[in-house]
Amino acid sequence: MKIKKLVSGMALAMGASMVSYGALAADTIKVGVLHSLSGTMAISETTLKDTVLMMVEEQNKKGGLLGKQLEAVVVDPASNWPLFAEKARELLTKDKVDVIFGGWTSVSRKSVLPVIEELNGLMFYPVQYEGEESSKNVFYTGAAPNQQAIPAVDYLMNELGVERWVLAGTDYVYPRTTNKILEAYLKAKGVADSDIMINYTPFGHSDWQSIVSDVKKFGSKGKKTAVVSTINGDANVPFYKELGNQGISSEDIPVVAFSVGEEELSGIDTKPLVGHLAAWNYFQSVDSEANEAFITNWKAFIGNPKRVTNDPMEATYIGFNMWTQAVKKAGTTDVDAVEQAMIGQKSPNLTGGVAVMNKNHHLSKPVLIGEIQDDGQFEVVWETEGVVAGDAWSDFLPGSKDLISDWTSPIKCGNYNTVTRTCSGQNF
């Protein structure tokens, strides 16, 4: 039996460069890490795996948690959405982890949801997403649309005087929902139908010629035009390159992106991107003591002075800190106790101020708009006054504006309808 385990463990370790150390140490608190280490999403998710490992190491240096050492259990769902569900089940039933940090794409989160609710696990999801969801078993430490998309549009509208809008996105759930929210929001602000252009492209789209040329035509009508981009992953670089080649500069038509961060910029030639915008809750360039310490630790941990930090890393950092605080407060790693202890937890942001976990399992965080610089960093040009509370259910969509999420008694519901005063009964 032992040999079998060892062999299978070795095979897994070789197959997907898995790290599972201290497997023999007795009585530890297990932290599951469910990030893709291979496949398309490996680009973004590997970093988050390393972030969790760093946090675990630091916590262990401080003496662990509840007198026990933390132990990271890393699995590789390989950018394969059904595999996310299987690996989550494996983590909860076989490895019996106490908490899971994981997911990037919305579809991977949606795939894990049924498993984690059935087995009553606890998951921290660290990436900006489209909202319209609140599960008892998930804490969303990334931005909801009202913490990223809406402030970005406000900035363009009020500060840059943008009147015509191109909503460009990759064709999947996050851009579709976000653009639906943005379209409703823009129309509520009096923008005419003819001043909004919506465009979807497949994953990894690389031939942007005609779309960029359409944007150019759309923007040559005399009104200030901007592109709100929910284009994801790899497709961004050819998109910006094409913009540069067709002579569209950031002064003519600025692009504000929700998926382009420091990590994505570190692999590319930033020349064509300079001056374009991104909206996040965190930028590496923000000058604060906590941020500086975090960056120094990260570079030392990863052993590469050129590695950058980004927003989902901060979200992981905040989530991890809140979880350790909640475990300490609850005095146990029992999911139900920790879940209740999580609500109201405070943790300092790396950019200054304090993040608070709200009743709807979303954070209150500041929103920053940054301009891309030629060194791949962002220069903050605008930020919200104070923090913005994450809203699980958008106020701008007809189906969701009456819904709220509140996981404290007496409501204890992820989609409570404030008009009919009912909980629709779904778990999320």
Added chain:
Amino acid sequence: MKRYLALCCCLLSLWLNPALNSVYAETDTGKTSTGETTTASSPHIQQLLTELTQKSLNKAVPVLEKLEQSGGEAMLPLFRTMLDGNLYFIKANRQVISVTKAESGKAFANVFTGEPLPEFTKKQIKKIRVNNRLRGYLRDAIARIQLSSSDPAAREKAVRNLLSDLDPSTIEAIQSARVNESNTAVQEMMDLALAMHKLTNAALAVDQLEAIEALSGSLESEVRNLLARVSESENYEPAVNKAAASALVKIQDKVEFYAFIDQLFFGLSLGSVLLLAAIGLAITFGVMGVINMAHGEMIMLGAYTTYVVQLMLPNHIEYSLWLAIPLAFIVSGLMGVLIERGVIRFLHGRPLETLLATFGISLILQQLVRTIFSPLNRQVASPEWMSGSIEINPVLSLTLNRLYILAFALLVFFLLQLILKKTSLGLNVRAVSQNRNMARAMGVRSDWVDAMTFGLGSGIAGIAGVALSQLTNVGPNLGQAYIIDSFMVVVFGGVGNLLGTLVAAFSLGIANKFLEPVTGAVLASILVLVFIILFIQKRPKGLFPQKGRAAE
């Protein structure tokens, strides 16, 4: 074949033509005379410069305005340096300097005179950051100053930049510059600006009609917007409205014509990418009949070769591609030979096993690259000569990188045809692919020919990788993005026929690009796929099926 040569020559002459290219040759390094140097070092300007280093981003515009007013042309190098993001200041004395990347680290220079300065450490200097608002202001300011530049192209560009913002002071500047202007292109552009001003400000309908006359036929978007506004505005007489509307219709017709050409170019360019990706496969799959799922990874290896070449020679980005092309051919070609010798030859005549084995190889190669280079995308820089576009008129501009790749794809195709038709290797390849046993009986070493063919096909894929590294991300998944398209092109064009591959690549590219504006990118590729499936039902052997005994 002569036709291909002629096409290549056409494309080459396009970029060699200095008149068309001149749009990009505007960076004259502003030699400042001694008189200007004294302006730049006047105490008032020094004070303003110091102020510039202290202000936050949002408050810098007034300081720049003052600089423009009191400095005039002498400020040009400062504005340019700032626009390029190369303006720094020395922390100790708040003196502004220019810091540019040079062959060995960084070059430090006086902003105004360009005199080199001693080196500073990173801690001694600080960058003066710019944002979009500042960049917009700087561009306009440079345009205003450049109305009196000595380079006609710079003057024309300056006037064009000013079209969107014609206030009385600008018009005055243009009017006075118009008197001394000798270059016809610049004159036309200036007349356009003056006519636009006339149309909006003249009181008499006669003058307005005259202005519309002058504006009709111009393709500038500002002119179109102005005419559209005038045609609907009630502040003008009906006759003026009508004249503006009819001028607009004429312009629209022209615009649509150029939009069509634009679309055709997009289609050809997508076609050339498909051709490059598929042509290697046309040899291994088409000629040898091996379903090579690792073909995409050969492309990826070529792209990574480009990356490594640039890594080795960071100061010679301009030439890196020329070096990368042969190296990529060798790297991917050798890998191809290795795969053929190591795996495929043992699976001869067993297509399913070959498919699975090569699919396995593709996964191994991907993981290999992930382990060696990291799973993150790698940065491959575009040389200066490949970025930008040729602007033929305001609504039609052809991007340079696409033009080069189009020409390159045709060149590769032509060379490959030559190899297959005119060399003894080509003869052997064709012999083995038509009848292996007979060829062997005639003394052809079929083993050797198989290896060489596979190496050739893989090498060509490597070359395609060099070209693709200029268009898309260089990462472990690069190959997967193109493998499906490649198979589609080869099957559609007819297996074993290079000309079919060419026609198929371009027709699929053009079809895709003409569908895209109507249906969106997602649906367009689905429709193309459906079309191919239906087409294959009707003609299973593709566009150009092999005929006669060779078809067996």
